[in-house]
Amino acid sequence: MKDLSSVELAALPPILQLRAVSQSFGTIEVLHDLNLSVARGEFVAIVGPSGCGKTTILNLLGGHIAPTRGEVVRDGKARMVFQQDGLLPWMTARQNIELGVRHLPQGSARDNKVNELLALIGLRDFSEHYPHQLSGGMRQRVELARALVSEAEILLLDEPFGALDFLTRLRLRGELVRLLQEFPRTVILVTHDIEEAAHLAERILVLGERPARVNCELRLDAPHPRDVTDPIVVDAVRRILGEMGLRE
Amino acid sequence: MRFVRGVDTRDFSNEWSLLKSFAVSQRSVSIWPRLLLPAVAVAVALAVWWVLSSTGVFPGTLFPSPADVWAGMSEELRTGRLFDDIVASLFRVVVGFGLGVLLGVPCGLVLGHNPLARATFLPGVNFFRSLSPLAWLGFAILWFGIGDVSSMFLIFMATFFPMVLATLAAVAGIPSIYFRVARDSDLSGIELLRRVTLPAIMPQLVTAFRVTAGIAWVVVVAAEMNGAQEGLGFAIIDARNALSPDLLVANMVVIGLVGVVLDQILARLSRIPSLRWGFER
Amino acid sequence: MKNPTVAYVAGAIAVVAVLGVLRLKPWQNKSGPTPIVSNANTAQGPTVSGEPQEVKVGFLPVTCHLTCPVTDFATRTSKANHFASMRFTDFPTVVDALKAKRIEATFMIVPLAMKLREQGVPVKIVYLGHRDGSEVIVRKDSPAKDLRALRGKTFAVPSKYSNQYLVIRALMERQGVAESDIKFVEMAPPDMPGALATGSIDAYFVGEPHAAKAEMDGTGRVLYYAKDIWPHFISCALVVHEDLINSKPEVVRDLVRGIAQSGEWAETHRVQAATLVAPYYRQKEKLLKFVLTTPPDRVSYRMLTPTDEDLQKIEDAAVKSGILKNDVPIKELVDRQFIPKDIKPANIVMPAKSGGPS
Ligand SMILES: Nc1ncnc2c1ncn2[C@@H]1O[C@H](COP(=O)(O)OP(=O)(O)O)[C@@H](O)[C@H]1O
Ligand SMILES: [Mg+2]
Numbered sequence: 074m075k076d077l078s079s080v081e082l083a084a085l086p087p088i089l090q091l092r093a094v095s096q097s098f099g100t101i102e103v104l105h106d107l108n109l110s111v112a113r114g115e116f117v118a119i120v121g122p123s124g125c126g127k128t129t130i131l132n133l134l135g136g137h138i139a140p141t142r143g144e145v146v147r148d149g150k151a152r153m154v155f156q157q158d159g160l161l162p163w164m165t166a167r168q169n170i171e172l173g174v175r176h177l178p179q180g181s182a183r184d185n186k187v188n189e190l191l192a193l194i195g196l197r198d199f200s201e202h203y204p205h206q207l208s209g210g211m212r213q214r215v216e217l218a219r220a221l222v223s224e225a226e227i228l229l230l231d232e233p234f235g236a237l238d239f240l241t242r243l244r245l246r247g248e249l250v251r252l253l254q255e256f257p258r259t260v261i262l263v264t265h266d267i268e269e270a271a272h273l274a275e276r277i278l279v280l281g282e283r284p285a286r287v288n289c290e291l292r293l294d295a296p297h298p299r300d301v302t303d304p305i306v307v308d309a310v311r312r313i314l315g316e317m318g319l320r321e
Numbered sequence: 322m323r324f325v326r327g328v329d330t331r332d333f334s335n336e337w338s339l340l341k342s343f344a345v346s347q348r349s350v351s352i353w354p355r356l357l358l359p360a361v362a363v364a365v366a367l368a369v370w371w372v373l374s375s376t377g378v379f380p381g382t383l384f385p386s387p388a389d390v391w392a393g394m395s396e397e398l399r400t401g402r403l404f405d406d407i408v409a410s411l412f413r414v415v416v417g418f419g420l421g422v423l424l425g426v427p428c429g430l431v432l433g434h435n436p437l438a439r440a441t442f443l444p445g446v447n448f449f450r451s452l453s454p455l456a457w458l459g460f461a462i463l464w465f466g467i468g469d470v471s472s473m474f475l476i477f478m479a480t481f482f483p484m485v486l487a488t489l490a491a492v493a494g495i496p497s498i499y500f501r502v503a504r505d506s507d508l509s510g511i512e513l514l515r516r517v518t519l520p521a522i523m524p525q526l527v528t529a530f531r532v533t534a535g536i537a538w539v540v541v542v543a544a545e546m547n548g549a550q551e552g553l554g555f556a557i558i559d560a561r562n563a564l565s566p567d568l569l570v571a572n573m574v575v576i577g578l579v580g581v582v583l584d585q586i587l588a589r590l591s592r593i594p595s596l597r598w599g600f601e602r
Numbered sequence: 603m604k605n606p607t608v609a610y611v612a613g614a615i616a617v618v619a620v621l622g623v624l625r626l627k628p629w630q631n632k633s634g635p636t637p638i639v640s641n642a643n644t645a646q647g648p649t650v651s652g653e654p655q656e657v658k659v660g661f662l663p664v665t666c667h668l669t670c671p672v673t674d675f676a677t678r679t680s681k682a683n684h685f686a687s688m689r690f691t692d693f694p695t696v697v698d699a700l701k702a703k704r705i706e707a708t709f710m711i712v713p714l715a716m717k718l719r720e721q722g723v724p725v726k727i728v729y730l731g732h733r734d735g736s737e738v739i740v741r742k743d744s745p746a747k748d749l750r751a752l753r754g755k756t757f758a759v760p761s762k763y764s765n766q767y768l769v770i771r772a773l774m775e776r777q778g779v780a781e782s783d784i785k786f787v788e789m790a791p792p793d794m795p796g797a798l799a800t801g802s803i804d805a806y807f808v809g810e811p812h813a814a815k816a817e818m819d820g821t822g823r824v825l826y827y828a829k830d831i832w833p834h835f836i837s838c839a840l841v842v843h844e845d846l847i848n849s850k851p852e853v854v855r856d857l858v859r860g861i862a863q864s865g866e867w868a869e870t871h872r873v874q875a876a877t878l879v880a881p882y883y884r885q886k887e888k889l890l891k892f893v894l895t896t897p898p899d900r901v902s903y904r905m906l907t908p909t910d911e912d913l914q915k916i917e918d919a920a921v922k923s924g925i926l927k928n929d930v931p932i933k934e935l936v937d938r939q940f941i942p943k944d945i946k947p948a949n950i951v952m953p954a955k956s957g958g959p960s
Binding site for chain 1: 498501502505506520596598
Binding site: 383408409411412415416419458459462463464466467469546547548550555558559560561562563565568590593594595 | 617618695
């Protein structure tokens with residue numbers, strides 16, 4: 074998110090790479106010969122229809138599964154943020170966020186960091202609440218916070234706002250942008266929400282039906298924060314819809 | 322717009338008040354009926370019992386009258402025998418059940434995590450679970466003599482296997498996402514067990530505790546047929562031998578009451594804040 | 603999350619500790635798990651006669667075992683051995699306790715003692731419990747005058763190993779009632795009066811006080827007194843493990859003398875005997891008095907030396923009925939050496955009103 078031009082970005086060695094990766098579950102081939110390269114600090118969105126293999130890509134990138142064929146290269150720690158229920162329900166918001174700062178020595182440094190994060194996501198008053206006492210939006214904030222305080226350089230977001238209503242979703246997008254400005258990270262955002270991708274990402278990959286291939290790739294250079302109604306965003310949405318054959 | 326550090330709080334404050342009102346309403350609605358309704362039910366039952374026995378519909382040879390039972394109970398209270406019996410039974414149940422939990426939960430954890438161990442031992446666990454503790458009575462006396470230890474053994478046999486199965490099922494049902502999160506946070510070994518696996522199954526364990534403690538308390542009557550000289554179960558058998566149905570019913574009443582209290586105590590475990598998640602939504 | 607966990611664990615430990623203390627009562631030296639005298643290891647030790655010992659003697663709360671608690675009472679302050687009576691609720695448990703040597707002396711139905719001997723458990727009959735003291739009970743309104751009237755009916759006995767069962771079979775034969783004509787069920791004696799009253803059984807044969815109970819309740823009447831079928835009927839005997847006989851013969855001698863003298867006392871102090879044992883039995887004094895006095899020859903505590911003839915007769919019946927496979931030689935089964943020549947009544951000072959077992 075720093076003000077690096079795309080040229081500069083491309084010059085750095087990639088932090089994540091899929092090289093000719095294929096993935097099968099039993100007889101079903103989900104990914105076929107997929108290539109992907111993500112630069113350090115880049116915000117990449119992957120959109121595609123449900124079931125096309127988006128989560129599978131994240132699992133491969135995060136090292137949770139090994140590819141059937143091909144190679145995954147990752148230069149740094151990665152952390153997943155899930156669509157929902159990624160918080161441990163027996164821990165308070167504070168304890169859940171603390172899970173992210175386990176690399177810091179116990180003590181005031183850790184506490185300060187957590188408090189800072191709680192304040193930043195506006196949940197200071199809810200720090201001792203358990204996840205079931207929080208709304209869906211609050212829970213996703215805590216999840217984001219937990220990922221953002223961690224030492225992981227790569228965030229793998231799997232439809233992080235998918236379970237939320239439109240307004241909350243919109244609000245949290247703004248919050249994610251704000252947090253990323255505070256804690257810069259490489260982000261892979263998986264979503265079926267085209268507008269969300271256009272709103273947030275610097276690069277958008279549109280996947281087709283299974284077995285997934287990259288149908289088209291788009292770059293958006295508009296600076297953050299963007300507005301949903303920003304012509305660049307609207308235009309990107311229009312182009313993606315066209316690409317997917319969904320425009321009237 | 323109200324902002325706190327740049328964050329719009331309107332949606333949250335809304336939810337917060339909702340949350341509070343829920344907590345309050347839960348308390349204010351339930352406290353009186355929760356105490357009053359059972360009391361009314363008991364009073365009605367007692368009245369029916371009294372009418373049936375005093376009109377002779379239910380003669381004393383078939384079932385003692387409330388007055389007889391009350392006399393029997395106060396006699397047991399006066400001699401202190403009732404207290405000793407309660408202590409003896411509770412001691413056996415608490416130790417037998419405690420051992421069942423202490424050994425059953427770790428075994429369940431192992432079986433839940435390890436498919437090979439599960440395949441090996443699960444049939445055996447189900448086999449032993451099917452055996453009534455009464456079946457062990459003879460061996461219990463031969464191995465552990467008459468008295469506390471053999472009763473505890475019988476109660477252990479009645480609680481250990483259900484506890485293993487409950488733990489196993491709970492472990493097998495932990496969503497894999499929790500282990501993902503744990504791995505992302507570099508939790509492993511004992512810490513993984515303490516901070517993830519155990520808390521994840523705790524609500525189900527608490528429910529299992531209640532069920533198994535109930536089993537243990539039911540089994541106490543059988544477990545004291547081993548020549549024990551004290552205990553509520555023994556008192557039941559002894560009252561039957563002594564041809565005193567009044568004492569029999571008095572002890573039945575006490576067993577039931579203690580059972581209710583035991584369950585209430587264990588039910589309180591579900592109020593531990595870090596366990597609430599398993600009992601809400 | 604850590605603090606509550608610690609608190610709950612501490613709470614659980616505290617509960618166990620408190621219950622343990624209340625249960626084991628460490629402040630009472632004598633109480634708690636009293637070691638039973640003459641376990642395998644203590645049996646080897648030198649037994650200086652005159653050194654007081656406590657020996658547990660098993661019994662069930664039936665009048666056949668009445669001399670057991672009487673002896674307990676008589677020896678409770680004794681300078682010599684105290685024969686502590688230990689109440690059981692059923693014979694299988696008595697057998698298990700005897701096999702496990704948790705008790706080494708007990709009262710027991712005679713055929714069961716024979717069965718044990720046949721199975722290789724080294725027990726000996728050293729004395730008898732009482733004579734007679736069992737009745738065949740039918741419903742009050744039953745027209746039955748003999749067993750022929752009970753054809754096709756249900757008849758309860760306490761156990762197939764009870765002498766009652768053997769005796770009733772002998773009587774059936776005499777009256778020409780076929781084995782299959784009467785349906786026998788085994789039933790716990792306390793359940794018999796109720797089962798008779800509600801009609802689930804038509805007759806039963808059992809030791810006192812379970813027979814008298816139906817009479818007192820007004821639901822049953824006596825069809826036969828045991829003595830009418832089998833004079834000097836034997837139900838139970840005092841059975842001692844051979845290990846005790848070998849290691850401490852003088853203790854066994856003391857025990858048999860105590861039991862014999864208690865019997866003589868009970869024979870002559872029937873009302874007091876009922877009062878004395880009621881708390882040991884935890885039964886109603888009124889019922890026990892009824893049994894011991896209505897009529898007085900309902901039970902007898904004399905002639906309690908088991909004769910070879912008595913035992914042979916029971917054994918023959920047992921073999922015939924199939925509960926024993928082979929004859930156990932009677933002299934292997936009985937040991938009469940401990941029975942005193944002349945039996946004086948025990949010297950019993952009746953307790954104050956609220957006396958009873960500790
Ligand atoms: N562990 C698995 N075993 C078998 N099939 C799987 C597994 N994980 C995913 N799949 C299949 O792979 C396809 C893609 O799944 P996924 O990556 O979750 O899609 P989405 O794009 O909705 O996230 C689906 O058809 C799914 O059924
Ligand atoms: Mg998915």
